[in-house]
Amino acid sequence: MPTLYETSRLLASQSYQQWVSTELFSFGWFFTLGVLAIIYVIWLKLVDTNRLSQLLLMGSLSAIGFVIGELALIELFGVAEYKIRPIPFIPPLFIISITKAPVLFMLAQQYSTSWKIYALWAAAGSAVLSFVLFPLYSLIGIFQLHNWSYFYQFIYMFTNGLVARGLLLLVLSLEQGYSFRSGLNQVFGGLQPAAAKPLAMDKNEKTDSEQ
Template sequence: MTNHEMIASTKIDLWQQLYSTWLTTELFSFTWWFSVLFLVTSYFIWWKLLEKSKLVELLLFGSLIAVMSAFIDLIAENLVLWQYTVKILPFSPAFFPFHLTLAPIALMLVYQYSDSWNKFLMYSVIAGGIYAFAIIPLFVLVGEVRLIHWNYFNNFITFLARAIFCRWILLQCLQTQTSYQGHSANRQFFKPICQPTSKPVHLPKEDYDNPKK
């Protein structure tokens, strides 16, 4: 048996054990129901508060947060910084309720109501405090997650780091988009939540005198 075959066999055995544990211990437990109800409520509140006209921009920002969060979680799990004890679905990532739902939802709302860096930083600090010092301890209390070589302050710092970095990335993308829209003859006007700084496009005088050639 080759190494690849041994790895595949081990994965099958591990999956069977994980699925058996999920089916007999995790499914419909108090922690499982708590997670499901918490997520449903979070999505409901988010959808009610969401500015639907900016849906694409907000989802792009939320996706950036989710991707970065998943990367951080992959590193943390390999270093055994924390551990998840309950999954909502047997094949879903264990970090789904936190890094792919709660953090992106919270920061999408922060982004939505922030048209400047000052507002964004202030709201991010507030949201990060609630997330790190209220929501995470609550999930620790009900047994959803167990912190091993980690603490709540570290959650707060990484929350802010994700927020700042992803907003900066998105602003760079909007800056690039704006510059190309300025040179496009058949452009569609798009007004993002966060207006990137760009120089106005000045048309030659003859274009104003003869708009249709």
Template sequence: MTDKSPSFEDIRNMHHQVYEMKLDYWLTENLFTFQWWLLLFVLIIPWFIWWRLVDKKRLTPILLFGTLLMILVLMLDDIGVEIHLWSYPYQLVNILPRLLPIDQGIIIVAHMLLYQYFPRWKKFIIANIVMALIFTFIFEPFTVWLGIYKLENWRYVYSFPIYILKAAFIKWLVDTLIKKERK
């Protein structure tokens, strides 16, 4: 007896069933809860703060840094969710598997402000280490406590070097592009 692999149609049908379950869960368990309002707040308010603080003369490189970092963060988050390293019981929008408000709100804004205020590598790395400590050991446990973020096959300490490395990589990339453009 041979096991039959699922067909694309089987997977598509299962995906549709999961979508329907997620939508029902989101409508009954997520929408307009305290966590939902908090996620809305963490998505919108940091951007208002950022707009007031951003150096408008350096807007292009800062936005390039933020956009590239946003793409990287979204990719890493999708991978983590997909391979069950973590999950998000509360979401602002049900159709996205990631925690959009944190990925595209507070984390990106905080990184862009560090990029703006600490242009030199040494201070940038020090500032990112401090921010990584805060996000890893205060912010992440707080979101777990609120039920927004659920660790599955992940530990807080794993996030620490990733916060630093992703920001350093994107800074290096943007700084390299800016130098090439000026030549």
């Protein structure tokens, strides 16, 4: 009886052979890369480089959440089947959730000054991906849903965007608190009490000592 490791290696080999023989260089493969390139070009044109580290942290938090979610939804519950993958990985990277959605959330964060504005931008981006791009991918044959709906996908993506921004604000708050405490330590740490000046000897004591 094959071990779990041997079974996983066999499945990985079969998955790779399928990717090479039917997915690589197909129309859906080129279409996926084309959409991905367009989104990244737009992001590079619009991104505020002065806030790049903050925005990349936002995108990374969102992407991590999507990786965990995709592993659970696809591997454990089988809600979707990706038939064309840019690279032979499962869950498939560079499809929609793990890359395209985080880019939209980064732009939403960049142009938002409040939770309300961010929620509107995140909802609009999630709606475009869930109700426009996902059906288009399904029509082309890039993926197929199983016991899942585009509305569920919208809720899933929108929730990820809210959680990612919440975590980002938490990290920034902790960072600011640490910087404030460090500043206080630098200010008050340099204030050393003045050395006590030795008292002058009593005149009589001085006279006695000189005698």
